[in-house]
Amino acid sequence: MTEIIKISRQDFIKTSAVLGGGLVLGLHLPERESLAETAAQPTTPILPNAFVHIGSDDIVTIIVNKSEMGQGVYTSLPMLVAEELECDWRAVHVEAAPVDPVYNHTQWGAQGTGGSTSVRTEWDRLSKVGTAAREMLIAAAAETWSVDKASCRAQNGLVIHTSGKSLTYGQLAEKASGMPAPESVQLKDPSEYRLVGKPTKRLDTPEKTNGKAVFGIDINIPRMLVAVVARPPVFGGKVKSFKSEKAKEVPGVKEVVQIEPGVAVVATNFWAATSGREALEIVWDDGPNAGLSTTGMREQYASLAKTAGAVARKEGDPEQTLTKAAKQIAAEYEVPYLAHATMEPLNCTIDLKPDSCEIWTGTQFQTGDRNAAAQIVGLKSEQVKVHTTFLGGGYGRRANPHSDFVVMAAHVAKAVKKPVKVMWTREDDMKGGYYRPMWYDRLAAGLDADGNPVAWRHTIVGQSIMAGTPFEAMGIKNGIDGASVEGAAEIPYAIPNILVDLHSPKIGVPVQWWRSVGHSHTAFVVESFIDELANAAGKDPYEFRRKLLTAHPRNRGVLELAATKAGWDKPLPQGHARGIAVHESFGSFIAQVAEVSVNPAGNVRVHKVVCAVDCGRVVNPDTIAAQMESGIVYGLSAALYGAITLKDGKVQQDNFDSYEVVRISEMPEVETHIVQSNEKPGGIGEPGVPPIAPAVCNAVFALTGKRIRSLPIRAEELRTA
């Protein structure tokens, strides 16, 4: 998911010429429905009219095909258009794209947001869209004035002639929409950027501070009912029998229906629906997963880890070198299942009519959701519309490969035949599966007499995320799910003999990508174990890494920057220590230095995190800082608290009291430093997460001498009084 395919200029020119750009700058927003027709034309990767609209009122509406879940795409993507369009930034409005192939992810063949790819994949397309529109505005002005285009320039929402006369974009919009699209476009040199690369205020902040931002849970359509669903307490379970009389007595409850995953209680409001659900009497058939338990799985994983798995990377002769090495180090690591726990619990509203279906939801995966819903309600995909609302957090959960929360709502809508909002309580959300997989790792390494690592062996055990999804063929090659070994197979350290292998046991717990996917696990393991090697070699963990990264200047660059800014060599207050970690993910390089203390009860306190990031070319530096802060808190919650465990097939956590997360009182001071770079853009929503757990655990080791090899960190292990 991390490779970017460049849209060829050839394709763009072809498309623009074919479509003539006729709708680029209409007076009115193009009817969204009509887009379906244009999209039916073969190979239309770029359709400027789908992304920019300029009204006679000078308002520039930019239609964003990515979901805004906090990562700032409703600002960063419009910035890319506006930069080339030369419009007035204050006139920019954002609208969520409908589902249409024209809005497909440039690599996925479907519309979706994830893998920290939005800026990386849209940079070229949106820059070209903005340029084409600008050129057409200039052409319209030149024709109006009967002057040469070369004597006109665009600036801040105006086309200005050398004589000094000017017209606004709004005045030119209608005429410009009839201009032919330019045959070729010349993008700005980054040195000419006036918006991109500058700290820019988010466009969505005002509505997120006055309660007006509309999330899926806020949708209210006429005659809408509210439903909750009682689902099997064990994954894969089924309803054996149920009694609904008492539920139906609850005032407000309208209907109780059995649907595919359980029993839905449909009511006039949420409280009636949940009260009705509590009154249900259901006998469940727990099915084949009734005996699942975390302790049992752990044993299974630990013994699997002692056997050879599918080889993800092999270089040299690690086994031989290992046995002959002057010093051998071995360790086992483990991390648990994690819930995404988005602040807004899952929900989906559907208005199903005989020949149409409208869906309102905060989703990261519009095409998949639309197709899945169509199949269930028995309509064609084109008859199903998806309205993407703001997402109250996504972190991967709202890109479900099976569209679980939309599918469930579609089942309910089909059964009740009325507009219905299907809501998940926090408990439903937390127990509902699709977790970050639990992982078990077994490692061994050898050092030569000078303390240089000569061999590295890493066996990984954990469920494949891609297996059993529509992405299986794409994601699994030679028995290796790339997401299982990312960040482990391609460790950057100069070690001549390497073996990384993988076991992918099939377990009945639904798993999914969780902010930074495989990296959330592999960075912890690799960056902790390399710290163990540094210690075994008697070397400073920063210098040890630095020396091994000579061939990887960007990893080394952020490592040095973080260490310098953190004052790696400078003394700290008594009882504090620093730890460091560096990791590449999603095309970006991040190093973090964490400063921690541990109280006598064994509780870890993270005081400060210095973060260095090299994500190539930057759109909005303030968003990058925000995403680093965000990723650090998200990863710290996992390091300090996160664990979903199972007993007798049932998930043991259900709300924020049993699944704790970092609160403001535990917030470290975060300082972010961005490397100036002209490299191609990297992702930013996820890469802040992976380094924090190892940075913190390495600091704990530096302070206490205790190596944390299992997350979350347990106070019992660090208690001194």
Added chain:
Amino acid sequence: MISLVVNSQKHTVDVTPDTPLLWVIRERINLTGTKYGCGIAQCGACTVHIDGKAERSCQIPVKDAEGKKITTIEGIPENHPIKTAWIADDVPQCGYCHSGQIMSAIALLNEKPQPTDADIDNFMSGNICRCGTYQRIRHAIHRAAAVMAEGGTK
């Protein structure tokens, strides 16, 4: 029938008296700025002011709110220093928690016009932000406190 005063407006609603105030505000009065996050007083997303104090509306049966002065995020003036500070610091990310954060922050400043970091930590710990905007929340509260000390609009 239960009558409520929300943002200085009177509403009469026909609901089961034990319905949490949160759902009455969201589903009957149609003020959806107040959010549901946990339903068990753990997250603060549902925070409103009742007679000026920050309360978790998911925990208050609507009958207990009768006759009291209820303020939701929609009742906070646009020029309130907390709101302008939130915008100046670009605090929200997904934004879902921020109605609750802002309602808590205003209540904090009502109690302690010049809060220390420790005061903020104490008062705001009941408000979870999964996007991790805490550093900016802290900064924006200090910013608003400074504006209010200089006599900015309250």
